[in-house]
Amino acid sequence: MSELADLYQEIILDHNKRPRNYREMPECTCSAEGNNPLCGDEVKVSVRLDNDTLSDVAFQGQGCAISRASASMMTGKTKGRTASEARALSGQVRDMLLGPEAAPPPEVGDLAALSGVRKFPARIKCAMLPWHTLEAALAGQATATSESGD
Amino acid sequence: MANWDLQALRSDFPILGSSVNGRPLVYLDNAATSQKPSQVLEAVDRYYREQNGNIHRGVHYLSQVATDAYDRAREKVARFIGAPSPRDIVFVRGATEGINLVAHGLAKCWLKAGDEILLTRMEHHANIVPWQQAAEQSGARVVVADITPSGEIDLEDFTRKLGPLTKVVSFVHASNALGTINPAREVIRLAHEAGAVVLLDGCQSAPHFRVDVSVLDCDFFVFSGHKVCGPTGIGVLYGKKEWLERLPVYQTGGDMIGRVSFEQGTTFREAPEKFEAGTPDIAGAIGLGAAVDYLDATGFDAIEQAEQKLRDHVAPRLREIPGLKIYGDVEAKVPVLSFTMDGIHPHDIGTILDTDGIAVRAGHHCAQPLMKFYGIPGTARASFAFYNTTEEADALVASLRKISKIFA
Numbered sequence: 001m002s003e004l005a006d007l008y009q010e011i012i013l014d015h016n017k018r019p020r021n022y023r024e025m026p027e028c029t030c031s032a033e034g035n036n037p038l039c040g041d042e043v044k045v046s047v048r049l050d051n052d053t054l055s056d057v058a059f060q061g062q063g064c065a066i067s068r069a070s071a072s073m074m075t076g077k078t079k080g081r082t083a084s085e086a087r088a089l090s091g092q093v094r095d096m097l098l099g100p101e102a103a104p105p106p107e108v109g110d111l112a113a114l115s116g117v118r119k120f121p122a123r124i125k126c127a128m129l130p131w132h133t134l135e136a137a138l139a140g141q142a143t144a145t146s147e148s149g150d
Numbered sequence: 151m152a153n154w155d156l157q158a159l160r161s162d163f164p165i166l167g168s169s170v171n172g173r174p175l176v177y178l179d180n181a182a183t184s185q186k187p188s189q190v191l192e193a194v195d196r197y198y199r200e201q202n203g204n205i206h207r208g209v210h211y212l213s214q215v216a217t218d219a220y221d222r223a224r225e226k227v228a229r230f231i232g233a234p235s236p237r238d239i240v241f242v243r244g245a246t247e248g249i250n251l252v253a254h255g256l257a258k259c260w261l262k263a264g265d266e267i268l269l270t271r272m273e274h275h276a277n278i279v280p281w282q283q284a285a286e287q288s289g290a291r292v293v294v295a296d297i298t299p300s301g302e303i304d305l306e307d308f309t310r311k312l313g314p315l316t317k318v319v320s321f322v323h324a325s326n327a328l329g330t331i332n333p334a335r336e337v338i339r340l341a342h343e344a345g346a347v348v349l350l351d352g353c354q355s356a357p358h359f360r361v362d363v364s365v366l367d368c369d370f371f372v373f374s375g376h377k378v379c380g381p382t383g384i385g386v387l388y389g390k391k392e393w394l395e396r397l398p399v400y401q402t403g404g405d406m407i408g409r410v411s412f413e414q415g416t417t418f419r420e421a422p423e424k425f426e427a428g429t430p431d432i433a434g435a436i437g438l439g440a441a442v443d444y445l446d447a448t449g450f451d452a453i454e455q456a457e458q459k460l461r462d463h464v465a466p467r468l469r470e471i472p473g474l475k476i477y478g479d480v481e482a483k484v485p486v487l488s489f490t491m492d493g494i495h496p497h498d499i500g501t502i503l504d505t506d507g508i509a510v511r512a513g514h515h516c517a518q519p520l521m522k523f524y525g526i527p528g529t530a531r532a533s534f535a536f537y538n539t540t541e542e543a544d545a546l547v548a549s550l551r552k553i554s555k556i557f558a
Contacts, residue, residue: 004505008498008556016557017493039497040514040527062527064495065557120501 006116016065021058021075034133036146041067045133052082066123071130073111083138090131097124154452160537162187173507176542181326181486181533182511183376193440197433220432223439230442232362233388240422241435244385245353246276248372252349253280255397263289265317270295270303271523272325275516277351301328301478312344319346323355327515328478329486338368353377358484360450369393380441384434394421403427453536457485460534464543471550485534494557499530506549
């Protein structure tokens with residue numbers, strides 16, 4: 001039960017129920033659609049870049065609590081950062097889920113709630129999909145898949 | 151049912167006694183693959199330990215023993231589905247390969263530009279994509295019959311779309327995603343009246359009730375060994391004799407040839423050998439033979455009664471869970487219960503059930519057009535087999551109630 005409680009922490013359940021920045025962004029400067037071909041999860045991430053700063057980040061799509069919470073937290077956490085800072089944060093999340101077990105670095109803040117996912121290998125792709133999609137959007141690619149990277 | 155000893159039956163399946171995440175395994179993913187009784191495991195093991203030789207080519211003792219065992223498996227499978235002759239049974243890797251073999255062949259020998267291939271919206275991807283490929287190769291067109299909201303072929307729409315251009319009808323006997331059973335005999339009769347050749351996908355019917363291809367009158371029937379308590383990697387394509395003769399070869403190589411010559415060209419053997427190039431899955435076929443023996447000995451009357459009892463037990467308890475919706479919730483179906491819960495994604499349901507040792511499938515069940523029809527990304531699917539217990543069904547219900555609370 002404790003692993004399960006680690007996975008579905010209150011903050012994850014809250015972001016799942018009330019996802020932040022869940023909206024279209026007609027004025028976005030770049031966007032990408034990510035999908036997990038194994039489970040059919042889909043997420044669209046939209047970004048408005050002002051110079052090199054992510055002045056707005058939003059998402060839409062359908063997915064499990066883990067991918068929704070990950071996407072929701074990601075939008076809040078990357079807003080106001082530069083593109084390279086956002087990419088670095090994505091790398092830290094990836095390390096937290098896939099790297100050697102360690103205390104989550106302080107930079108990730110609330111995203112540390114995702115660390116419970118590492119005990120559920122089948123679900124790591126769910127948590128990473130929004131981040132792959134954000135990176136694809138920043139790289140000017142239209143699509144991302146959970147099969148890339150990791 | 152008089153002699154139904156569930157505990158004795160369960161003890162035939164070693165894996166059912168195992169633990170998952172510290173809980174007794176509750177295996178409710180039988181529509182994905184069934185568990186295997188010792189009788190099947192032992193038949194495969196015995197082949198490798200005592201009978202291992204290649205078939206149809208040696209003069210030596212083991213080759214003959216293996217050949218006899220392989221041929222006997224073909225006879226058993228033919229009897230299992232009511233095929234007129236063992237020669238009508240082609241061993242393939244699984245239902246997917248069976249459908250690919252037929253679609254590939256019909257694209258070459260039967261379908262022409264402008265023809266129509268009639269499928270339904272409730273097909274498994276394995277009964278969609280090979281036909282899209284066949285259409286591309288032949289210039290034919292895939293037409294899709296609608297289904298009813300309760301998850302059965304809409305016969306009115308099917309009849310409307312069936313016409314002189316319809317050359318192939320391919321549809322599912324029992325839905326893997328919903329458990330609903332299609333009126334196969336009626337659909338096959340209509341298709342034949344229109345002049346179409348018919349393939350019936352029996353992956354989810356063969357494990358649950360007696361199939362008789364002679365009564366159904368389908369031209370082709372496919373099922374997978376691993377869903378009927380047999381090994382993975384072996385499946386069955388039944389074809390009417392005239393159609394197996396007519397279909398061109400699929401894969402080519404050893405064992406399927408009459409004579410190979412650089413000067414005079416190559417000739418092929420008759421069906422079924424002409425479709426079984428190379429060394430087949432001999433152990434798999436023998437294991438499948440043992441599996442159909444096991445199901446026959448258990449008896450489909452008893453299997454159907456046991457599964458009906460499980461369904462009658464669990465369905466009303468599932469319906470009582472707030473926000474839970476069962477898809478294809480009809481009276482006559484195989485014991486597959488596909489459901490969603492308001493505000494809870496199927497994957498989260500699947501993960502939490504797994505922590506309680508309960509195995510279900512979550513997702514689109516390789517039936518994305520069907521999920522689109524219902525406007526959902528996927529479902530959680532609990533699929534039962536005759537060896538499941540009402541206590542296991544209760545464990546599912548209790549765990550789902552817990553999930554309801556976590557996400558409340």
